[in-house]
Amino acid sequence: MVSSTSARSSEQGPVTPFTTHTLLPNGSSSKSNSSLPDMSQSSFVKAFFTLLILGGYLGMGLILLTIAFSSKVRRHPLFVNFLLCLMIYTTSFCFLLFAGHQFDGEGKPLFLCVIQVSFIYGSQVMAILAGLAMVFNVWLKVRILAQAVENTQVVEENVYNEVFGNELYEKTYQRHAFWTTIALLALPYLVFLFVAMIFILEGQRHPLIFDIASNEVYCKLQKSTQTSVPTISGMLIFIGIGLIVLVGKDLLTYRKRMIWPKPKSHLSKQVRFSLVVRLGLLMMCCLFSFLAAVIASLRSGGKFTPIVQALFPLLTFFIFGSQKDLLDAWGLTSLYYWIKAHAGKPPSQVVMMNLRHEESRSYIATSSTASTEAGYSPPLIRVSSPIRPPEQALVR
Known part of the structure; x- marks a missing residue:
């Protein structure tokens, strides 16, 4: 998964414990370097961590607390798992900040850089896998409905409500998909540990393949180091986009062929494309982040890729935090109609x-x-009443 050029491996000489080294830009390792310019105090670094913490901790934490303490907001365990993975993703970029070495002007400890690089690569694959697990689970449930319509079978109302009732929520643990959900929950963490351990072991063998990014935000691999992690991430993203297309196709098939015994208004309220649209936007954000990483690997330095990586949790918060039940729980729906009633x-x-x-x-x-x-x-x-009741809100 990780390989480096033979020239760099031969330059490093005998391997010493990397806990005593200090990593400087361009892969140099020494005790100190007073001539290193202190770029860590720049406004760019502050903007990077501000965006990252706003989305990864405040945004994800707000949704998780709402799900935990609100009886009206219910979500599937895979959705909760995805939010937790994004918090780990955020922690990987903030590792040096929490360790107290982010603003060191004389370089970073090599051991911490190895840990951060391992967590960054592992958490990126983990977050993409967690999002793909949500898409795959929805595709399985929608496929059940589409096949039932094609075979002219009667669709049980509880299965129907599992998929479309309250967005991403479904009672998976009470049905035959229990072990499938368990596997989808555990897979991202297993892959994260596997990838992280590979990079940690590689750091012990070849410590000079690690480097501090030119923007002084986080540690990275040297340009000459080849890794298959971006390729794997790209494949997972394109699989997720393909599943989104299949979900939309099966959903259209279901809506066209299903003769629902209830009024059409009830059907239009339940069968919506909002879930498909949100998951599609999530996969597009993953694709955009992947392309930014590819551009960074082909060009030298730049601030574009770190900003995209910092925006990923924040964009995810806006995508899933705009659901109606969450807005109602936060009181934003009532506030919207109050402002509308008293405007001007x-x-x-x-x-x-x-x-x-x-x-x-x-x-x-x-x-x-x-x-x-x-x-x-x-x-x-x-x-x-001058205030429109929140139950009449049409905010999606």
């Missing part, structure tokens, strides 16, 4: 409207209590 009005008028609304509700509650105590029920009075 002076603050004093908004305050008066809210006061009149509260007085009306209090009057109705008091009148209802007094009427009940008197022994009769007055006719219901409908009071129009």
